[in-house]
Amino acid sequence: MVNSNIQGKRYPKSATYLVGREKIREFARATFASEESIDLVAAEAAGHRDLVAPPTFPIVLQEFGLKLVIADPEAGLDFSRVVHGEQKFVFKRPIVAGDLLTSELSVTSVKSLGGNHMVVFDTEIFDESNSLVCTAISTLVVRGEDA
């Protein structure tokens, strides 16, 4: 179950995360990306400072915020009953190797639906100058006791 009082709650900003070029390559290969997409010369030719992270890479930063929610006694989120319902990433600019990012998670809604709970989290990801880079929006379904 999950406590509906956490709707609107903002969790503390994460520590700084340095996006590594080889981490991008590791993540890209794990998600079956082509070698061309992790080619430095190609990235620079496209006008980027360094390699561009795959579109779902911000999930790594979302995980940091989610860990705070799981550890929060007020939330009462039983992670063993959680199913990933929806996920979205909205980019202001691409994430590039060398970026120093921080993330901040807030709970935008908690709803009950037929014995289950639906929790929507927004994770905002900022760069070194505190400009928004990407928002990751995640919907988790917490299955009810008899679901």
Add this chain to the structure above:
Amino acid sequence: MPDISELVIGDVVAEKNFNLDRDSLVRYAGASGDFNPIHYRDDVAVSVGLPGVLAHGMLTMGLSIDPVVSWLGDSGKILEYGVRFTKPVVVPAKGRAVITVVARIAELDQETKKARIDLQTSFDGNNVLGKSQVWVQL
């Protein structure tokens, strides 16, 4: 970079098959930091009532956009990408699960040069992602 003026709604711009085996899941667990054992241990998956070891939803989401990135030639052109997880992908201990991704043009804005591409990701004859939409800058 594709030319938006030459695109037509309904065009298939990319199509690709992906073979997932247990190694793929372990590799994704390591890269993403998601070490939930339902993605690599049969006993744990069965104990929580699942039909077997499942691929991470985020792995399915991650690979589904690869054909679009290859078509664009630059993942920096992705503005927005969202999916709904509708069905699990069961990955056997031996052999593989084959996932097919088809990317089609769904919406075109010639003025802003933005396009919406809808992805159809299927496994075993079923769509495993719903409302799988990508906005790109062309």
